[in-house]
Amino acid sequence: MYLTSKTKFMIYRKFDDGGAFLVSSFKGYTGSILRINLTNKKMAIQKLRKSFARTYLGGRGFASRILYDEIKRGIDPLGPDNLLMFATGPLNGTAWPQTGRYDVYAKSPLTGIWGESNSGGHLGSELKYAGFDAVILEGVSEKPVYLTIDGNDVEIRDAKAVWGKNTSETDQLIKEKLRDKGIEIACIGQAGENLVRYAGIMTRLHCAAARSGIGAVMGSKKLKAIAVRGSRDLELAYPNKFHELAERAYERLLNHPFTKSLIEYGTPMLVEAMNEIGRFPTKNFQTGVFPMAEDIGGETLNKKYKIGHKACFNCPIGCKQHVILRKSPYADLMKGEDSQIEYESLSALGGRCWNGDMDAVLYCNDLCDKYGLDTTGVGGAIGFVMECYEKGLLTKADTGGLDLRWGDPQVMIELIHRIARREGFGDFLAEGVKKMAEKIGGEARKYAMQVKGSDISAQDGRAQRSMGLAHATAARGADHLYAYPVLDEIGFEEATIERFGEKYLPEISDRLNPKYKGFMVKACEDLCAVADSLVVCKFGVGWPPVFYFKDLAEAVSAATGFKISEKELRLTGERIVNLNRAFNVRLGITRKDDSLPERFLKEQAPEGPCKGHVVELDRMLNEYYQHREWDIKTGIPTEAKLKALGLEDVAANLKNIEVT
Numbered sequence: 259m260y261l262t263s264k265t266k267f268m269i270y271r272k273f274d275d276g277g278a279f280l281v282s283s284f285k286g287y288t289g290s291i292l293r294i295n296l297t298n299k300k301m302a303i304q305k306l307r308k309s310f311a312r313t314y315l316g317g318r319g320f321a322s323r324i325l326y327d328e329i330k331r332g333i334d335p336l337g338p339d340n341l342l343m344f345a346t347g348p349l350n351g352t353a354w355p356q357t358g359r360y361d362v363y364a365k366s367p368l369t370g371i372w373g374e375s376n377s378g379g380h381l382g383s384e385l386k387y388a389g390f391d392a393v394i395l396e397g398v399s400e401k402p403v404y405l406t407i408d409g410n411d412v413e414i415r416d417a418k419a420v421w422g423k424n425t426s427e428t429d430q431l432i433k434e435k436l437r438d439k440g441i442e443i444a445c446i447g448q449a450g451e452n453l454v455r456y457a458g459i460m461t462r463l464h465c466a467a468a469r470s471g472i473g474a475v476m477g478s479k480k481l482k483a484i485a486v487r488g489s490r491d492l493e494l495a496y497p498n499k500f501h502e503l504a505e506r507a508y509e510r511l512l513n514h515p516f517t518k519s520l521i522e523y524g525t526p527m528l529v530e531a532m533n534e535i536g537r538f539p540t541k542n543f544q545t546g547v548f549p550m551a552e553d554i555g556g557e558t559l560n561k562k563y564k565i566g567h568k569a570c571f572n573c574p575i576g577c578k579q580h581v582i583l584r585k586s587p588y589a590d591l592m593k594g595e596d597s598q599i600e601y602e603s604l605s606a607l608g609g610r611c612w613n614g615d616m617d618a619v620l621y622c623n624d625l626c627d628k629y630g631l632d633t634t635g636v637g638g639a640i641g642f643v644m645e646c647y648e649k650g651l652l653t654k655a656d657t658g659g660l661d662l663r664w665g666d667p668q669v670m671i672e673l674i675h676r677i678a679r680r681e682g683f684g685d686f687l688a689e690g691v692k693k694m695a696e697k698i699g700g701e702a703r704k705y706a707m708q709v710k711g712s713d714i715s716a717q718d719g720r721a722q723r724s725m726g727l728a729h730a731t732a733a734r735g736a737d738h739l740y741a742y743p744v745l746d747e748i749g750f751e752e753a754t755i756e757r758f759g760e761k762y763l764p765e766i767s768d769r770l771n772p773k774y775k776g777f778m779v780k781a782c783e784d785l786c787a788v789a790d791s792l793v794v795c796k797f798g799v800g801w802p803p804v805f806y807f808k809d810l811a812e813a814v815s816a817a818t819g820f821k822i823s824e825k826e827l828r829l830t831g832e833r834i835v836n837l838n839r840a841f842n843v844r845l846g847i848t849r850k851d852d853s854l855p856e857r858f859l860k861e862q863a864p865e866g867p868c869k870g871h872v873v874e875l876d877r878m879l880n881e882y883y884q885h886r887e888w889d890i891k892t893g894i895p896t897e898a899k900l901k902a903l904g905l906e907d908v909a910a911n912l913k914n915i916e917v918t
Contacts, residue, residue, distance in 0.1 A: 284308050285495040286348035286818035287316070292390045292412065294405070296479050297338060297397030301412060306391055312820050313904065315791035315830055316347030318374065320392055321363035322837040325372075326908070331844050335367035335471075336453055336478040338398040344385065344444070344484065345392040347793035348817050351383035351492050351571070353504040355511055356795035358383050358571025360444075366470040367478070368455040368635070368690050369711035371842045372733045373470035374790075377444075378570035378578070379461040382793060384442040387488025399480035404432065408441070408487040417482040424448060424628040425460040426595075432485055445483035446473045447630030449678040453477055454688040456635025456713070460627060464578070464598040465570075468632035469712070470734050471690075495819030503813055507798075507805065512574055516802035522560070524567060524577040525601035529555035529608075531748055532601075535769070536866025537721035539714075540609040541664060542641035543707050543857055546718040547866040550614025554604050558616060565596065575797060581620065588621035597624045605716030606637025611644060611670060618667030622674060629678035638713030639687040640673055642694060645705045651698055658683040704856050710735035710847065719854060719873040720863040722747055722769040726873040727779045730852045731882060733838035741782040742800040743775075753803035757781070772874040776881025784831030791834060807831075833903040836895050839888070840908045848917055849893035852879060892917050 291304040314323050321343050333339040343363045350357050360382030366373025385393070388407045395405075402417035419435075420428045425447040433439050442461065449457035450473035457473030458466045467473075476482075494500050511517060519527055532538040533551035540548040552558060559579060569576030582596045583589040597620060607613060607622045626633045646652045647662035654661065658676075660669055660683065676684025686694060691713060695706035707714045712735025719726020724743035732740035745754045746769040754767050758778070765773040782800070788810055789799045798804045811827045814820065822830075839847075853859075858873045883890045887899040894917065900909035 284311065284818060285493045286352075286814070287311055288386060288389045288391050288490070288492075290390055291320075291392045291394060292407070293394045293396070294414070295397045296395060296399040296403070296414075296481065299414065311348075311818070312822070313830070314834070315788065315814070316350075316391060317345045317361045317791040317793040318363070318787060319791035319830065319834045321345050321361065321374070322834050322841070324394070325363055325365070326837050326841050329365050329841075333365065335365045335370065335373070335475060338396070338479075340365050340396075340475055340478070342395040342472070342475050342479060342481075343392060345793070346382045346386050346390075347791050348814055349792040349794055351386035352494065352817060353501055353572065354794065354813055354817075355504065355508050356570065356573045356575070356798055357793065358573065359793050359795055360385065360467075361790060361793055362459060362467045362472045364470070364472055364475040366472075366712075366734065367453070367474045368471035369692075369735045371710060371735070371845050371847060372838050373472060373475070374734050375458065375467035375469045375472045376790065376793070377459070377461055377465045377467035378795065379442070379465040380571045381442040381444055381461045381486060383571045384486045384488045386492060387490050388486050389488065389490050393484070395479060395481060398478065402480045402482055404445075404483040404485065405481065406436065406485045408436075408438075408485075409489045417480075420445075420482050421451065422448065425630050426463055426628050428483055429460075429463060432483055436485060438487060441485050441487045443483055443485045445630075446476050446481075447628055447678070449629045449631045449688075450474055450477035451482075452678065452680045452688070454631065454677060454680065455690045455693075456632040456639075457630050458632045460630050464627050466627065466632070468634065469737065471632075473630050494817050496816045500813070500816035503809075503816055507809065507813070508574055511798050511802075511804050514802045514804050517575060520577050520797065520802070521567070521575050523556040524579040526559045526579060526599065526604055527556035528601040529604050530557065532605075532716070533609075534867075535721055535748070536863060536868040537718045537725075538609050539605055539707075539716055539718055541612050542610060542645045542705060543714070543718060543855075544645070545864050545866070546721050546868065548609035548614075551609065553614045554608040554616050554619055559599070563616070563620065568598065570795070573795065577797060583617060583620055586617040588617050591621060592624055595624070597627070599623045602716050603633040603637075606633045607670070610637045610641045610716075612665035613667060613670060614665065615667050618670070622667070622670055625671065625674045625678075629674070631674070631678060634713050634715050635690065636674060636677065638691050638707060639677065639694065640670055642691045642705055642707065643687065646698060646702055649701065649705070651700070651702050656683070707855055707857070708736060709854060710851055712736045714855075715739075718863070718868075719858050720871045721866070721868040723772045723873060723878065724769070724775045724778050724782075726854060726858060726875065727775050727878040727882060728782070730854050730875060730879065731779060731783070733835070733842060739796060740786060741779045742786050742796050743778050743782045744801045745778070745803060747801075750803050757803070757806060770868060770871060772878050774881070775878045776883075777885050779878075780882055780885040783835050784828060787831040787834040788827055791830070829903065833905065835886075836900060836903055836905060837908065839895055840900070840905070840912060843894050843912055843915055849879065849883075849891065852893055
């Protein structure tokens, strides 16, 4: 049923509580997907099929199938034909620990290929309570709008009052307008409005769905925010069994020896740990050792800035470090407001740009949150132009008069403002490092630390081979979370044996040894595909390594009644990864694109424990493709593999792809 607006800017519909909108014959899901066309102001509710839910689980699985089917090959990511999909999974909103996350998907305006991002907080569970497993947005609104989903009411409202506001102001103004301080809001800032190609979406002020430029897609649709309030109960197939499993999961998670440190320090604890093994990106990855790491690390953050920690929905860990600036020139600029920061941001805005000033790092991070910017994209762009400036490829005539010295906080702050507003030199940086390097030309391409157009996150593959391979193969471009291979990072040998067996030891646990890393990354990608589809946090699935396929199969079976085996769940993970690959293959992605910058392949690490090392990528790719059963020359999934995964239509479609 389509619902048509009565006015130009507003759509309003109160759905019938007694109708088919309610969850029907299967559990763990709401049974409904909300679709909204922002061009013609029409809505439709699409019923979820049992077979579809079992085959693709939820979250990334749902998006992988829907986007593959509906996004045509040549569409503009910032045009009306792109889809923007918010998705949850069958474990969202349940008693299973760490199930507050949500996923967002689209064709990426940064890379032009598969785009995905996810965020913590409470929005995912709230969307389930509101009665939807996913929201799909298509078309482009004529004027700025925001969407409210409040119980049974779905409404599109005029966003004139919040367009041009930052994410904090937007959150506050919408809550005041709706007279609901507890409503969950996902919104963009000025960066998304101005179509910065690495703009993100913010929830709860500091939780970011940051990667792939998803915020720019939202901005292109003139959609400022989505506000969600839910009041429905979720039905589980076997509630007693499920809650028994959930209680045991809580105990296992809290009793893991790594959890205590994660609670106390959060991800900032990784600054010192990664610097110690030579894996902390410094000066645009020129090295993996940052002399000022302790100044921006977890210990310093805890002693001088931390005022508490916050948790996402139903999470016993609460890894989000709640910090505040007190005696600092930047404290007044932040107006006494508190903030949160993660390892990736400390790396991107710290070591990557040679910035050891914690006050400045925290302020830069806060600016990114308010503008709605991916900190990895910001740090990548600034680090890139600083190196180009150092090498003489850029001058003050190019930078608008800015002296791009390494580690100058004032320059970084000014660049963040200019990027978000697309002003002057900032307009150039807003395009992302791949496009920037292409425009500069020549040697600049060597200094663009990206894969498939996406900035490499805060890991140096020379210090951890599995992560180097993961960056190369990830569907959305350089990405540590698509595979999240951390068992060889800082010593999880017991979990490695449990997951992979002893026959791969000691090589698989040696972070500097390329052997078996193709096998590891393939297995980890499949696991992460399942985690992103259920939807559960990677903390607990990967780091610390508490839950594995068997645990997740038991949980989803008790929630849905599907009785999914561990073997079936593994195949589901493979199916999703292969769909992501097929989406990209149609856009021209092959083995040639599963690469790394020359810096990692040819330049030996200059210092630290990995001194003298490079990434042996070809060797690992061969092994990876063999385990994936993809063509070793092209990196394209074989017809046999796709058919074995029930993707016969995809196999037929890829037959017509011309490989370049």
